[in-house]
Amino acid sequence: QKEVEQNSGPLSVPEGAIASLNCTYSDRVSQSFFWYRQYSGKSPELIMSIYSNGDKEDGRFTAQLNKASQYVSLLIRDSQPSDSATYLCAVNLVSANQAGTALIFGKGTTLSVSS
Amino acid sequence: DAGVTQSPTHLIKTRGQQVTLRCSPKSGHDTVSWYQQALGQGPQFIFQYYEEEERQRGNFPDRFSGHQFPNYSSELNVNALLLGDSALYLCASSSLAVAGGDEQFFGPGTRLTVL
Numbered sequence: 001q002k003e004v005e006q007n008s009g010p011l012s013v014p015e016g017a018i019a020s021l022n023c024t025y026s027d028r029v030s031q032s033f034f035w036y037r038q039y040s041g042k043s044p045e046l047i048m049s050i051y052s053n054g055d056k057e058d059g060r061f062t063a064q065l066n067k068a069s070q071y072v073s074l075l076i077r078d079s080q081p082s083d084s085a086t087y088l089c090a091v092n093l094v095s096a097n098q099a100g101t102a103l104i105f106g107k108g109t110t111l112s113v114s115s
Numbered sequence: 116d117a118g119v120t121q122s123p124t125h126l127i128k129t130r131g132q133q134v135t136l137r138c139s140p141k142s143g144h145d146t147v148s149w150y151q152q153a154l155g156q157g158p159q160f161i162f163q164y165y166e167e168e169e170r171q172r173g174n175f176p177d178r179f180s181g182h183q184f185p186n187y188s189s190e191l192n193v194n195a196l197l198l199g200d201s202a203l204y205l206c207a208s209s210s211l212a213v214a215g216g217d218e219q220f221f222g223p224g225t226r227l228t229v230l
Contacts, residue, residue, distance in 0.1 A: 004157075032217050043205055043221040044158065088157050092217050100170025101217055102148065103207070105157030 002027040004091050006106035015115045019076040023089030023106055026070070032092035033065055035074045038108065039085045048074065079113045086110050117142055119208050119222035127228045128196050136191045136225045140208030146170075147189040148219060149181060150205040158205055164189050165211045193227075201229045 003026045013019045021035075032051055036044035050056045050063040050072065062075040072091075076083055086108040093102045120139045128134050140147050146165045150158035160173035164183035183189045187208075193200055203224045210216035 034218070036221075043203075043224045046218060046220060049218050090157075095171040100163045100165065101209075101211070102160040102163060102171050102173060103150075103158070103219055104160065107155070107157045 002091070002093055002104050004089055004104050004106040006087075006089050006109050008107055009110040010112050011109055012112045012114065013079050015079060015081060015113055017079050017113075019079045019083065019111055019113070021074040021076075021087050021089075021109050021111070023072045023074075024070055025072070025089075025091045025104075027091060027093060027104075028067075028070065030091045030093065033063075033072045034090040034092070034103065035061075035063060035072075036088040036090060036105075037085045038088055044088055076111075079111075081113050081115050084111055084113050119206060119220055121204075121206050121222040121225050123225060124223070125226045125228075127230065129230050130196055130198060132196050132229075133192065133194045134196060134227060136193075136204050136206075136227075137188065138191070138206030138208075138222060139188045140206075141220055144208035144210045144220075145187050146209045146211045147183060147187065148207045148209070149189070149191045150207065150221075151175075152203040152205055152224075154202075161191065170211075196229045198229050201227060203227075 035048040038044045048063040064073045088108045089106045090103040148163040149161040152158040162172040206222045207219035209219045
């Protein structure tokens with residue numbers, strides 16, 4: 001059973017601080033990793049994808065990947081109250097016959113940014 | 116550029132009934148994946164359709180079936196509804212035909228309530 005683990009939180013940070021969200025995964029052959037943001041009552045929104053070891057930056061967001069440690073993280077700089085949401089980590093699982101793919105999600109970490 | 120659309124938005128059914136949910140992928144995408152999200156959980160993969168065939172399937176019973184049409188739109192059918200089928204059903208589109216096209220974009224979801 002392939003698994004993705006995240007701390008459920010809540011993670012509380014003050015406005016302007018850095019929020020750090022972490023995720024570990026069990027499938028060593030996974031090559032694609034994603035972070036989604038989900039506001040209460042809404043569907044997940046893709047905010048970052050990362051495929052290679054190291055850092056990938058997009059605006060206030062930085063994703064970090066360490067395949068040897070099977071670890072993915074998301075840093076949110078200058079956190080804003082509008083960042084308050086659940087952040088879902090997802091790992092792409094390719095089928096054994098290479099015919100299809102599936103996203104395996106963690107349960108999500110709830111982030112609360114206070115003004 | 117139209118995003119992923121789903122219908123209906125909400126649905127209420129009783130145990131034992133059957134339901135059909137519909138999804139149209141984002142323009143330019145040819146692959147549709149379906150997920151079930153229970154309250155407080157991450158989305159769980161149901162199955163993926165590409166070229167009108169089921170390419171990968173998650174750990175869901177045969178009561179869950181699907182179809183993809185030549186225009187890439189898709190349906191999810193659930194038979195013999197159980198109370199535990201109450202959830203948010205999410206459709207995601209991507210493009211398996213494009214190298215690196217494994218980013219999945221979600222529609223707004225269908226909220227199914229089984230009484």
